[in-house]
Amino acid sequence: MSIFRFFQKQSSAPTARERLQVLLAHERASVGQSDLVAILREEILAVIAKHVEIDDERVSVKMDRGEHVTTLEVDIEIPVTVNIRAA
Amino acid sequence: MAKVIVVTSGKGGVGKTTSSAALGAALAQRNEKTVVVDFDVGLRNLDLVMGAERRVVYDLVNVVQGDAKLPQALIRDKRLDTLFLLAASQTRDKDSLTPEGVERVINDLKRHFDWIICDSPAGIERGATLAMRHADVAVVVTNPEVSSVRDSDRIIGLLDAKTEKAERGERMEKHLLLTRYDATRADRGDMLKVDDVLEILSIPLLGIIPESSDVLKASNIGAPVTLADSRSAPAIAYLDAARRLAGETVPMSIPGEKRGILGKIFGRRAA
Numbered sequence: 001m002s003i004f005r006f007f008q009k010q011s012s013a014p015t016a017r018e019r020l021q022v023l024l025a026h027e028r029a030s031v032g033q034s035d036l037v038a039i040l041r042e043e044i045l046a047v048i049a050k051h052v053e054i055d056d057e058r059v060s061v062k063m064d065r066g067e068h069v070t071t072l073e074v075d076i077e078i079p080v081t082v083n084i085r086a087a
Numbered sequence: 088m089a090k091v092i093v094v095t096s097g098k099g100g101v102g103k104t105t106s107s108a109a110l111g112a113a114l115a116q117r118n119e120k121t122v123v124v125d126f127d128v129g130l131r132n133l134d135l136v137m138g139a140e141r142r143v144v145y146d147l148v149n150v151v152q153g154d155a156k157l158p159q160a161l162i163r164d165k166r167l168d169t170l171f172l173l174a175a176s177q178t179r180d181k182d183s184l185t186p187e188g189v190e191r192v193i194n195d196l197k198r199h200f201d202w203i204i205c206d207s208p209a210g211i212e213r214g215a216t217l218a219m220r221h222a223d224v225a226v227v228v229t230n231p232e233v234s235s236v237r238d239s240d241r242i243i244g245l246l247d248a249k250t251e252k253a254e255r256g257e258r259m260e261k262h263l264l265l266t267r268y269d270a271t272r273a274d275r276g277d278m279l280k281v282d283d284v285l286e287i288l289s290i291p292l293l294g295i296i297p298e299s300s301d302v303l304k305a306s307n308i309g310a311p312v313t314l315a316d317s318r319s320a321p322a323i324a325y326l327d328a329a330r331r332l333a334g335e336t337v338p339m340s341i342p343g344e345k346r347g348i349l350g351k352i353f354g355r356r357a358a
Contacts, residue, residue: 011275011276011277012276012277013273013276013277013278013279013280013283014276016232016233016279016283017279017283017287019233020233020236020237020287021287023237024237024240024287027237027240027241028240028244
């Protein structure tokens with residue numbers, strides 16, 4: 001059986017299996033994290049919104065997980081006609 | 088004690104509605120009072136698959152919103168006295184189901200039925216979370232195909248986070264129903280094998296439904312697979328799966344798998 005297999009074209013199921021295992025391992029690791037990003041986003045925005053008017057749509061919060069270091073990137077666009085609120 | 092089962096999947100088109108109808112009918116064929124509830128508001132199909140499309144007067148949304156009483160909306164199957172259907176609405180408003188309303192309806196149903204099968208919409212949005220919220224047991228329907236397996240993994244995560252059971256700190260009982268399985272192609276190495284999918288998703292196996300033209304035939308005539316031809320391969324697989332749901336130990340066989348001359352004894356066990 002396995003000798004016949006040897007001459008056949010490479011079958012696709014083992015590739016599928018391997019791809020899924022890699023992908024899901026990655027996705028499972030990042031599930032808890034995406035929640036953390038959402039929480040951070042909300043709380044950071046709340047703090048800034050106390051002082052500056054911000055447009056919710058113009059905010060991006062990203063978390064990059066590197067091998068040695070994880071970075072949190074917060075990008076908030078502040079309108080030109082900024083209304084600095086008295087703190 | 089009524090048991091609430093959600094039939095769910097991440098990806099659409101993998102056989103949730105077919106499976107809900109077939110499992111519901113199979114449980115009802117055991118003389119246990121069963122209702123199948125269609126949660127796919129906006130894209131209702133369960134009534135069609137069960138052959139009751141012309142008998143829908145009131146639907147789930149009507150009951151949830153209090154426009155109709157539960158007995159008015161329950162449709163009794165023409166073939167089986169013990170099988171009922173609660174159809175979905177075709178309204179486009181996906182938000183017409185409220186969490187409180189759904190909870191009330193499920194609690195009402197629990198008083199009258201042994202089994203409540205919730206046919207979930209695909210995806211991870213509101214409709215799907217509402218359908219799984221009150222479930223005791225989840226049946227995750229998956230095709231042996233990469234996108235389906237991946238989305239099932241998401242759904243399993245959701246079942247462990249967004250259900251009443253999970254919130255109470257209990258473990259959600261989850262089972263895998265592998266549909267459209269073709270043993271010949273799996274043997275050839277061109278389809279993920281049962282064991283591959285089980286290893287990747289690591290939830291116990293409820294059943295393997297073979298790829299079969301009988302499934303399409305049954306939906307064409309509007310009958311659950313197990314009622315259309317109870318001796319067809321997919322019907323036998325669904326009937327076995329229903330017995331496992333009911334707590335029986337039924338040996339697992341891979342339908343359509345070629346056997347050796349001696350005929351391998353079906354060795355796989357239901358987990």
